[in-house]
Amino acid sequence: xxxxxxxxxxxxxxxxxxxxxxxxxxxxxxxxxxxxxxxxxxxxxxxxxxxxxxxxxxxxxxxxxxxxxxxxxxxxxxxxxxxxxxxxxxxxxxx
Numbered sequence: 001x002x003x004x005x006x007x008x009x010x011x012x013x014x015x016x017x018x019x020x021x022x023x024x025x026x027x028x029x030x031x032x033x034x035x036x037x038x039x040x041x042x043x044x045x046x047x048x049x050x051x052x053x054x055x056x057x058x059x060x061x062x063x064x065x066x067x068x069x070x071x072x073x074x075x076x077x078x079x080x081x082x083x084x085x086x087x088x089x090x091x092x093x094x095x
Contacts, residue, residue: 013058016065024065026073028052033074033081041080049084060085 017023023031032038032049052058061069071085 013052013055014062016062026064027059027062027070029058029060029062029070029085030064030068030073033070033078033085038075038078038081041078046080046084049081053084060087 013028016025016027029052053060063069074081074085
């Protein structure tokens, strides 16, 4: 899979788009959940998001140029995407 290969090559998953357009400040996660094709919520798309989130350097809390994290940039009607992005913290980690 292309995504896994890129991560093996140590690409920076947190690089942000620098433009003055709709994608200003978006990371790979922002694009995966807010792209025009995000509404499809395909299994391949969800798998890519999970791979990105599992990568140790991916920061899912980065804000784009509009002040939104990938979770906040995701449409509320995209329930599968939101469920995949939703932070899960165990009580053990908190304690």
